[in-house]
Amino acid sequence: MQDVINALADGSGMLLDPGLWILVVVGFTVGVIVGALPGVGLTLAYGLALPFTFHMGAEHAVAFLLAMSVGGQYGNSIPAIVMGLPGSPASVLTVADGYALHRQGKTGLALGVQLVAAFVGQVVSTIFFVLLVVPLAGLAYNFLAPELFALYLVGMLAIISLTGKSMVKGFIAAAFGIGVGLIGLDPVGATLRFDFGVRELRNGLDTAPILIGLLAVSELLRQARQTFSWSELSTDFDAKFPPWRDVRRLWGFIGLGTITGTIVGAIPGAGTTPATLISYQQAQMLSRSPEKFGRGSTQGIAANEAAQNASNAGELIPTLGFGIPASGSTALLLAALSIQGFVAGPQLVRNQPELVAAAVAGMFAGSILIALTGWWQCKLLLRAIGINRAAVLVISLALVILGVYALSFRVFDVIVCLVFGVIGYFMLRYGFAPAAAALAAILSYDFERTLRQGLNLMDNDIVAFVTRPLTAVILLFAVGIAIYGFGSQHRMRRLDAKAAAILAAAAEEEARAVATYTGSRRAAAGPAASHAVEDPANPGAPAPPGRSADAEAGDDDRRSPEARP
Amino acid sequence: MDRRVDFALSIAVVALGVFIGVASLVAKQPTVVFDPIGPYGFARVIAVAFIVFGTILIARQVRAARAGLPPEAVARGSEDEEGHPASARRALAMMLATFAYPILMGPLGYVITTIGYVVGGLLILNERSWKWIVPLAVTYALATFFIFATLLRVPLPLGPLNDLFVGLGLVDRVR
Numbered sequence: 073m074q075d076v077i078n079a080l081a082d083g084s085g086m087l088l089d090p091g092l093w094i095l096v097v098v099g100f101t102v103g104v105i106v107g108a109l110p111g112v113g114l115t116l117a118y119g120l121a122l123p124f125t126f127h128m129g130a131e132h133a134v135a136f137l138l139a140m141s142v143g144g145q146y147g148n149s150i151p152a153i154v155m156g157l158p159g160s161p162a163s164v165l166t167v168a169d170g171y172a173l174h175r176q177g178k179t180g181l182a183l184g185v186q187l188v189a190a191f192v193g194q195v196v197s198t199i200f201f202v203l204l205v206v207p208l209a210g211l212a213y214n215f216l217a218p219e220l221f222a223l224y225l226v227g228m229l230a231i232i233s234l235t236g237k238s239m240v241k242g243f244i245a246a247a248f249g250i251g252v253g254l255i256g257l258d259p260v261g262a263t264l265r266f267d268f269g270v271r272e273l274r275n276g277l278d279t280a281p282i283l284i285g286l287l288a289v290s291e292l293l294r295q296a297r298q299t300f301s302w303s304e305l306s307t308d309f310d311a312k313f314p315p316w317r318d319v320r321r322l323w324g325f326i327g328l329g330t331i332t333g334t335i336v337g338a339i340p341g342a343g344t345t346p347a348t349l350i351s352y353q354q355a356q357m358l359s360r361s362p363e364k365f366g367r368g369s370t371q372g373i374a375a376n377e378a379a380q381n382a383s384n385a386g387e388l389i390p391t392l393g394f395g396i397p398a399s400g401s402t403a404l405l406l407a408a409l410s411i412q413g414f415v416a417g418p419q420l421v422r423n424q425p426e427l428v429a430a431a432v433a434g435m436f437a438g439s440i441l442i443a444l445t446g447w448w449q450c451k452l453l454l455r456a457i458g459i460n461r462a463a464v465l466v467i468s469l470a471l472v473i474l475g476v477y478a479l480s481f482r483v484f485d486v487i488v489c490l491v492f493g494v495i496g497y498f499m500l501r502y503g504f505a506p507a508a509a510a511l512a513a514i515l516s517y518d519f520e521r522t523l524r525q526g527l528n529l530m531d532n533d534i535v536a537f538v539t540r541p542l543t544a545v546i547l548l549f550a551v552g553i554a555i556y557g558f559g560s561q562h563r564m565r566r567l568d569a570k571a572a573a574i575l576a577a578a579a580e581e582e583a584r585a586v587a588t589y590t591g592s593r594r595a596a597a598g599p600a601a602s603h604a605v606e607d608p609a610n611p612g613a614p615a616p617p618g619r620s621a622d623a624e625a626g627d628d629d630r631r632s633p634e635a636r637p
Numbered sequence: 638m639d640r641r642v643d644f645a646l647s648i649a650v651v652a653l654g655v656f657i658g659v660a661s662l663v664a665k666q667p668t669v670v671f672d673p674i675g676p677y678g679f680a681r682v683i684a685v686a687f688i689v690f691g692t693i694l695i696a697r698q699v700r701a702a703r704a705g706l707p708p709e710a711v712a713r714g715s716e717d718e719e720g721h722p723a724s725a726r727r728a729l730a731m732m733l734a735t736f737a738y739p740i741l742m743g744p745l746g747y748v749i750t751t752i753g754y755v756v757g758g759l760l761i762l763n764e765r766s767w768k769w770i771v772p773l774a775v776t777y778a779l780a781t782f783f784i785f786a787t788l789l790r791v792p793l794p795l796g797p798l799n800d801l802f803v804g805l806g807l808v809d810r811v812r
Contacts, residue, residue, distance in 0.1 A: 240690050244650055247686040250679065251657065258676035263667045265676055266660065289735075296731040297723040299763045466758035467777060469735055470751060474781060477739070478791045486739040494732055502643055520679050524672045532673055 082429035086131065087437060095132055096139040096437040103143025103438075104449055108151050108159050109471055114144040114401040130412040131426055135434035137405055138384070142438025145344070145381045146190045146446060150453045153182045155461075156295070157468060161287040162344040162383075164507060165352045165376045172368035183450045184314040185370045186377045187442065189326045193378030194439040196327075197334045197385035198432055204338075205393045205428065217526035218537050222546035223339055224519040227346050228512065229553050242505040249509035252277060253516025260524045272484045281476050281489035282513050283345060286506045289489060290496025292469050301461055313447060322374040325355050329378025336379070337386020344383040349511050351379035357553075388431055392420060640698060647694035654687025730761045746796025747786070751778035783807075 086092055099121070106117040117140055125133035148159025153170030166186070173182040228246075255266045256276025267273040329351040336347035355375035356365045365372045391402040395415065409427070414420060420427060476489045496506040530536040538547055661680040670676075717723040738754040745753075755774035764770055785791040787807060795802050802808045 240693050244687065244690045244694075247683050247690070251683045254680050254683070260671055261667055261669070261676055263676040265664070265680070293728055293731055293735075296762060297725065297728045298717055298721045299727075300721045460764070462759055462762035462764050463773060465762065466755055467773075469731075469758065470738075470754060470777065471781075473735070473739055474785060477793075478785060478789065481792055483739050483743070487736075490732075490736055490739070493735075497728065497732070498646065502646055504646075520674075524674050527672045527674070 082426065082432075084433070084436065086135070086429060086433035092132060092135055092433060093437065095128070095136040096434060097441065099136040099139035099434075100143035100438050100441045103140035103145075104147035106140075107144035107147030108453065109468070114141055114160075117144060118401045118405070125408045130409065130414060131430035131433075133408050133412065134405070134427055134430040135437065137408060138388075138431055138434030139438040139441070141384050141401060142194055142381070142435060142442070145194075145384055146187075146438075146442050147449075149186050149190070149377055149380070150183070150450055153186060154179060154454055155464065156291075157464070158288055158291060160344075161283040161510060162348045162380045163376075164287045164291070165348060166373055167291070168366045169369045169372040169376075172366075173370070173373075176368055178368070179454070180312045181314040181318060181370060182373060183447075185319060185322060185373045187446045187450065188319050189322070189329065189374045189377035190381045190446070191439055191442045192326050193330045193333060193381035194384065194435060194442065196330045197337075197382035198435040198439070200330075200334045200382075201385035201388055201435075202428070202432060204334075205389050214542065217522045217529055218540050218543040219546065220339075221519070221522035221526050222543045222550065224515050224522060226546065226550045226553060227336065227339075227350055227515050228519060229550055238503050241503050242508050245499060245505045245509040246512040248504075249512025249514075250516045250519070252282060252509075252513045253520070259517060259521035260528070272482075276517070277488055278480070278485060279514055280479055281485045282492050283510050284472060284476060285489040285492025286496040286499070286510045286513070287345075289469070289472055289493025290500050290506055292465055292472070293493055293497045294500050295465055299462060318370070322370055325359075325371045325374040326378045328355055328358070329375035329380075330382045332375075333379030333382030334386040334389075337383030338389040343387060343514075344380055346511055346514055347379045347383040347386065348376045349507060351375045354553075385435060392428065392431065395420075640701065644695070644698045644702075647691050647698060650687050650691035651695065654684045654691060657687065658684030727761060731758065734758055734761060743794055744796060746798050747793040748778045748782055748798055749796060751781070 102117060102121065103114070106114065118137060121137065121140060125136065128136065144160075145162070149163045149166045149170065151157045151159050152163040152166040153174055156167050156171040156174075158164045158167050170182040170186065173179065253276070255273055257263070257274070258265055264274060332351040332354060333344075333347040336350055337343060339346075352365070352372055352375055355371050356362045359365065359369070359371050361369070361371075387402050391406060395406070409415075414424060414427065472489070473486050476486050477483065479485060496509075498504070499506045499509065526537055527534070530540075538544060657680055661677040661684065664677060667676060734754060734757050738750055741753075742750045752771075752774045755777055756770055759770050759774075782793060786793040795808065799808075
């Protein structure tokens with residue numbers, strides 16, 4: 073407990089250093105800008121900033137990089153809400169709900185919820201980080217392959233809530249994601265699988281191009297189907313901070329997102345995107361109005377944003393505590409530390425507590441900047457709605473290509489990203505849930521590895537595998553999630569079907585009423601008028617025929633003759 | 638969405654399942670297997686999943702076709718914005734341009750292909766004002782080259798402009 077108090081006190085004390093604040097402000101601002109640009113990402117921003125950290129002290133370097141990370145996680149949701157463009161794969165679900173709210177003229181509500189959730193998620197998770205990093209470093213020897221498999225299974229089960237309107241198609245998408253993870257070397261025996269003689273496939277496919285392709289490029293290509301201006305859709309939007317009573321009722325979901333983001337972010341190989349997807353799924357399960365998710369749910373935004381920002385601190389737990397980087401950006405953080413002469417791990421936490429304090433200072437300072445400047449930055453980016461939409465789409469695609477190339481300097485990675493972008497486009501159009509595929513692709517390798525290594529560890533005894541105490545507890549939790557998740561999805565589909573039936577009945581009733589009205593007017597006008605069907609609102613023009621719900625829904629494509637998906 | 642394309646995608650799912658299943662069965666199995674799942678256990682499960690779920694989708698679509706429903710159906714995925722015509726050809730043109738961009742980057746260099754891609758992309762999206770299209774493309778290409786190649790040392794190819802950039806001192810080696 074003394075370690076915890078010291079870390080918090082030392083971290084807060086560092087905030088009195090004006091030099092640190094200069095670095096934090098620069099880092100945070102760069103992070104917000106980079107976060108708002110689709111395809112660029114925090115890893116690239118860290119790569120840009122890393123050479124500058126060589127000239128700083130270790131504490132300043134850590135605080136600077138973490139403030140950048142806080143800014144990036146905050147910034148990537150702003151264009152998601154006002155333009156429908158995810159700044160990173162982690163904000164793709166914010167697009168679904170945030171952009172829907174923006175279209176409903178409730179931009180201020182969406183941005184306000186996002187700001188509060190980001191701030192609270194960041195601050196609370198920083199405290200969790202301090203509370204957990206020392207004890208978890210000690211637990212490293214208790215979490216073996218069976219326990220990790222159980223955690224990955226919990227992650228996989230989040231797919232249930234990401235399946236969209238068709239659960240069968242959602243499972244196909246998830247199977248596709250798992251299949252992608254099977255390419256390359258087998259994680260246990262190093263058997264080469266599904267490389268088809270292509271040298272670049274021998275080490276498997278990198279997850280970053282796959283995620284960016286499935287979640288960002290697909291959406292950009294989908295948006296390229298239409299040409300219009302954002303300001304046409306945003307004439308009456310409200311950009312005022314929402315009343316506190318609207319935000320207060322979301323504390324439960326913000327708390328849920330914070331805890332999920334911290335825990336899932338701490339799992340090596342998981343990170344921010346799975347944290348947000350799982351948090352969203354849990355929020356939908358617990359919500360009294362799950363049918364609103366994906367259509368403008370502030371609960372969905374709250375859970376998603378809190379998890380996204382909390383995962384910053386979560387990722388630091390294995391990074392500083394075990395020396396295992398949880399993501400690309402934390403790998404660069406470790407690189408920065410090693411250049412300064414530090415080796416991360418349990419010894420670092422005990423012998424160099426000032427680095428833990430610097431991490432706390434960086435995250436707290438970033439959180440303060442969210443509170444002080446976050447709303448102003450939202451308003452600034454709102455002006456971006458006036459920017460030419462076509463230019464933003466093309467530049468975003470070009471930046472994505474450049475960003476992916478800059479990761480490993482391989483054109484192959486860019487091609488992979490674009491291939492998955494095209495696959496994701498068709499998934500989006502035909503309801504195959506690219507988010508489910510993305511989550512499965514991230515977790516696939518470690519899911520297989522931990523299952524098979526765990527069985528090895530237990531001498532292939534499945535009973536011994538599942539009855540390990542920690543494993544059993546997590547597996548029971550996973551079973552609970554699965555049952556509740558299926559039940560919740562089933563209830564939502566029944567509600568959707570009822571709503572569709574009510575709408576169809578109302579449309580039929582309206583069509584019958586119009587037919588009756590026009591029939592009676594024809595009879596009153598006499599036989600000469602029998603072939604002229606009038607629209608009562610527009611005398612002289614023929615009335616439109618009655619339509620079925622299916623035909624109406626296909627109208628967008630039928631309006632443009634060349635539009636065939 | 639077009640039911641016929643949806644039907645074709647369902648058949649593709651089943652075909653993918655068959656392909657993965659066959660590939661995992663004919664692949665050379667390792668002589669030593671450390672666990673009961675083995676290197677191809679997951680692949681076989683995925684193959685079965687594709688075949689089963691794909692068959693369910695095909696059965697539903699055949700039932701819909703027998704019920705005489707029209708080819709256009711309610712969209713099951715992300716929908717287009719209402720009131721603005723959507724063009725699949727535009728999306729396809731954008732995909733082709735986006736694939737051509739990295740492929741041509743090697744021989745033509747980053748700057749030329751980027752200018753071409755930005756201009757081409759804007760033309761595909763119905764922009765016609767050359768007053769800002771060309772300056773935007775040139776500014777973006779040069780600014781990103783400066784940031785990524787000069788500052789971040791990302792090795793971006795220059796193609797025919799290599800000698801010019803070396804002569805100007807913007808790059809210090811052949812790319």
